[in-house]
Amino acid sequence: MLFEITKTDEQSKARRGKLFLPNGIVETPVFMPVGTQGTVKTITPKELNELDVEIIVCNTYHLYLRPGTEVIAAGGGLSKFIGWHKPILTDSGGYQIYSLHALRKITNEGVEFQSHIDGSIHFFTPESVVAIQEKFQSDIAMCLDICPPYPATYEEAQNATKLTLTWAERAKKVQKSNTILFGIIQGATYPDLRKYSAQETVNLGFSGYAIGGLCLGEPSDVTYEMIDTVRNYIPTNVPCYLMGAGYPEDIVEAVKRGVDMFDCVLPTRNGRTGTAFCSFGRLTIRNSQYTYDFSPLDPNCNCYTCRNFSRAYLRHLFIVNEVLGPKLLTLHNLHFFVNLIKEIRRHIDEGDFTSWANEFINRYSSKNNSK
Amino acid sequence: MLFEITKTDEQSKARRGKLFLPNGIVETPVFMPVGTQGTVKTITPKELNELDVEIIVCNTYHLYLRPGTEVIAAGGGLSKFIGWHKPILTDSGGYQIYSLHALRKITNEGVEFQSHIDGSIHFFTPESVVAIQEKFQSDIAMCLDICPPYPATYEEAQNATKLTLTWAERAKKVQKSNTILFGIIQGATYPDLRKYSAQETVNLGFSGYAIGGLCLGEPSDVTYEMIDTVRNYIPTNVPCYLMGAGYPEDIVEAVKRGVDMFDCVLPTRNGRTGTAFCSFGRLTIRNSQYTYDFSPLDPNCNCYTCRNFSRAYLRHLFIVNEVLGPKLLTLHNLHFFVNLIKEIRRHIDEGDFTSWANEFINRYSSKNNSK
Numbered sequence: 001m002l003f004e005i006t007k008t009d010e011q012s013k014a015r016r017g018k019l020f021l022p023n024g025i026v027e028t029p030v031f032m033p034v035g036t037q038g039t040v041k042t043i044t045p046k047e048l049n050e051l052d053v054e055i056i057v058c059n060t061y062h063l064y065l066r067p068g069t070e071v072i073a074a075g076g077g078l079s080k081f082i083g084w085h086k087p088i089l090t091d092s093g094g095y096q097i098y099s100l101h102a103l104r105k106i107t108n109e110g111v112e113f114q115s116h117i118d119g120s121i122h123f124f125t126p127e128s129v130v131a132i133q134e135k136f137q138s139d140i141a142m143c144l145d146i147c148p149p150y151p152a153t154y155e156e157a158q159n160a161t162k163l164t165l166t167w168a169e170r171a172k173k174v175q176k177s178n179t180i181l182f183g184i185i186q187g188a189t190y191p192d193l194r195k196y197s198a199q200e201t202v203n204l205g206f207s208g209y210a211i212g213g214l215c216l217g218e219p220s221d222v223t224y225e226m227i228d229t230v231r232n233y234i235p236t237n238v239p240c241y242l243m244g245a246g247y248p249e250d251i252v253e254a255v256k257r258g259v260d261m262f263d264c265v266l267p268t269r270n271g272r273t274g275t276a277f278c279s280f281g282r283l284t285i286r287n288s289q290y291t292y293d294f295s296p297l298d299p300n301c302n303c304y305t306c307r308n309f310s311r312a313y314l315r316h317l318f319i320v321n322e323v324l325g326p327k328l329l330t331l332h333n334l335h336f337f338v339n340l341i342k343e344i345r346r347h348i349d350e351g352d353f354t355s356w357a358n359e360f361i362n363r364y365s366s367k368n369n370s371k
Numbered sequence: 372m373l374f375e376i377t378k379t380d381e382q383s384k385a386r387r388g389k390l391f392l393p394n395g396i397v398e399t400p401v402f403m404p405v406g407t408q409g410t411v412k413t414i415t416p417k418e419l420n421e422l423d424v425e426i427i428v429c430n431t432y433h434l435y436l437r438p439g440t441e442v443i444a445a446g447g448g449l450s451k452f453i454g455w456h457k458p459i460l461t462d463s464g465g466y467q468i469y470s471l472h473a474l475r476k477i478t479n480e481g482v483e484f485q486s487h488i489d490g491s492i493h494f495f496t497p498e499s500v501v502a503i504q505e506k507f508q509s510d511i512a513m514c515l516d517i518c519p520p521y522p523a524t525y526e527e528a529q530n531a532t533k534l535t536l537t538w539a540e541r542a543k544k545v546q547k548s549n550t551i552l553f554g555i556i557q558g559a560t561y562p563d564l565r566k567y568s569a570q571e572t573v574n575l576g577f578s579g580y581a582i583g584g585l586c587l588g589e590p591s592d593v594t595y596e597m598i599d600t601v602r603n604y605i606p607t608n609v610p611c612y613l614m615g616a617g618y619p620e621d622i623v624e625a626v627k628r629g630v631d632m633f634d635c636v637l638p639t640r641n642g643r644t645g646t647a648f649c650s651f652g653r654l655t656i657r658n659s660q661y662t663y664d665f666s667p668l669d670p671n672c673n674c675y676t677c678r679n680f681s682r683a684y685l686r687h688l689f690i691v692n693e694v695l696g697p698k699l700l701t702l703h704n705l706h707f708f709v710n711l712i713k714e715i716r717r718h719i720d721e722g723d724f725t726s727w728a729n730e731f732i733n734r735y736s737s738k739n740n741s742k
Contacts, residue, residue, distance in 0.1 A: 304417065324414070
């Protein structure tokens with residue numbers, strides 16, 4: 001058994017569950033920090049453990065290029081290689097091929113791309129991407145998909161959806177029996193394509209389903225509408241993963257709609273650039289108003305950063321380009337996201353999730369509020 | 372009482388001792404990691420504690436410029452400001468004014484320099500530098516000195532020595548009674564200047580004495596000769612600090628000659644650039660020979676890095692520019708230096724320091740051996 005649902009909310013589609021993965025059990029809903037190149041930037045595995053992180057996301061495209069699939073395989077798989085002895089989900093790399101402008105040509109057979117590092121030419125097929133992730137011994141592998149940027153025309157979205165489906169079928173055929181492989185639902189912002197993609201992907205019968213191609217800059221109500229559309233066609237007894245989400249309010253809204261898994265670069269990327277997620281909204285640490293501010297980032301937070309350092313010191317670290325600054329803000333932000341998930345879990349367990357979620361969304365808007 | 376000697380070696384000038392400082396007791400000999408801008412680069416205070424670091428060195432020049440003396444004073448002093456609740460020694464900044472090419476003019480009154488950050492003009496006097504460090508509440512403050520680069524002509528060295536002495540006298544006059552202020556002995560590589568500087572500085576009566584102007588690229592035997600020369604004129608009942616040392620073999624040689632305190636950027640800087648200090652010498656982690664090497668950096672080391680990560684993974688982190696690489700090598704290198712000091716202490720305690728030191732120096736040459 002891969003997934004067990006332990007509690008269902010009565011007023012929404014929110015639920016609590018457990019994922020039974022080769023490297024450990026993961027409670028859901030879960031937030032998965034991003035460790036693209038085999039490290040959650042600036043953070044040690046020990047610190048991830050102390051933060052109660054249960055699973056991280058690494059990237060097939062990046063790790064295939066460096067250090068290379070064979071190095072990771074020879075090192076005993078990705079978890080062992082990077083010293084993180086808990087589950088890892090690997091993204092297939094389709095998104096990176098677009099976002100890093102590596103794309104050269106998509107054919108029915110696969111995708112030709114150019115390394116963003118040295119310009120060398122490579123070719124991914126749905127089959128090769130499964131094989132790479134199997135060599136990584138990823139706890140959860142993802143199908144190679146086509147994720148057009150936002151906004152996409154109907155025709156682009158339709159073509160991407162259809163080819164993603166063909167590729168999903170091919171991936172399914174070659175996967176080893178013990179590989180946990182998730183299908184990815186595309187369809188951009190078009191409800192009929194989303195419905196089609198969801199139905200057909202589910203027909204192929206994957207261990208779990210990811211909603212791809214969202215959180216790319218479209219308005220929030222469109223994101224939520226697409227989740228609602230898709231969710232109706234995903235069986236309730238398998239895990240549902242919203243890729244690339246998101247802002248705290250997006251996570252809460254998606255949990256309400258029955259999403260179990262999340263990954264996002266926000267806590268790590270914003271940590272590195274000097275923005276802290278706090279109980280009152282976002283805080284930009286470089287602002288001169290913090291020069292003499294000896295209070296913690298967030299007085300309501302008990303993370304290592306907030307227990308030990310002041311805004312004035314953190315600002316100093318950013319101003320003088322000391323890496324401890326990005327690191328301490330990343331730690332704080334990861335703590336914030338992990339804690340948000342803990343709170344979501346607690347309210348589902350206690351049966352008051354919906355009222356709490358509404359209150360949270362009214363109170364908290366991290367997108368528009370930067371202090 | 373500032374300094375207590377707890378054990379003296381019978382065959383050398385090596386000794387064990389304790390420094391009683393406002394923020395804690397420090398055992399000697401001691402290695403002080405460098406945290407120039409108020410952070411030991413890439414390392415948290417928690418990790419410094421786990422490494423058994425007892426005292427760090429920060430830099431007056433850098434911290435005066437950013438975040439500024441008043442910010443640190445308002446934050447309750449440097450230890451509190453940076454979240455490091457153990458002793459701090461602050462260097463006076465004379466060396467930085469040279470090494471960062473900030474120097475504009477030295478007069479009898481003081482030194483005019485240009486900020487390496489924004490080009491603004493500043494003036495340090497022996498008095499102002501003591502006052503700044505008192506505002507920092509440094510556990511140990513250093514006199515403003517003049518440290519000519521190596522090689523220096525006799526005339527340059529003589530002028531620097533004389534002015535350093537005058538400034539030491541002025542610093543002594545303005546220091547508060549509870550400030551622990553160290554005098555700095557200059558004289559470059561000229562024995563008569565070293566003798567003169569040592570005698571006259573000691574006559575002024577400081578809490579401790581630093582040997583400055585060495586470890587600047589001169590041959591090792593010259594370094595050791597200068598230490599021998601100077602050491603004869605420093606009272607045995609006060610701490611002796613060799614500034615900027617050094618390579619492991621330099622530290623052992625200096626302990627033999629009666630030096631108690633060391634600071635050096637080697638473990639941190641080399642860690643960042645990818646060189647590890649190991650029991651067998653130095654290792655350059657970027658080398659392609661480590662691509663498939665799944666053994667730890669140093670099989671004889673039990674630091675966090677060596678217990679959890681392979682050379683292949685560490686190499687990967689450096690190749691893909693992930694800051695975890697520099698961080699894990701810095702951790703390892705600091706552990707190596709702290710452990711070297713622990714071993715030195717143990718052998719002094721057990722009475723076999725001299726034979727151990729000779730064996731170590733024959734066995735270990737970190738300068739010439741890079742694997």
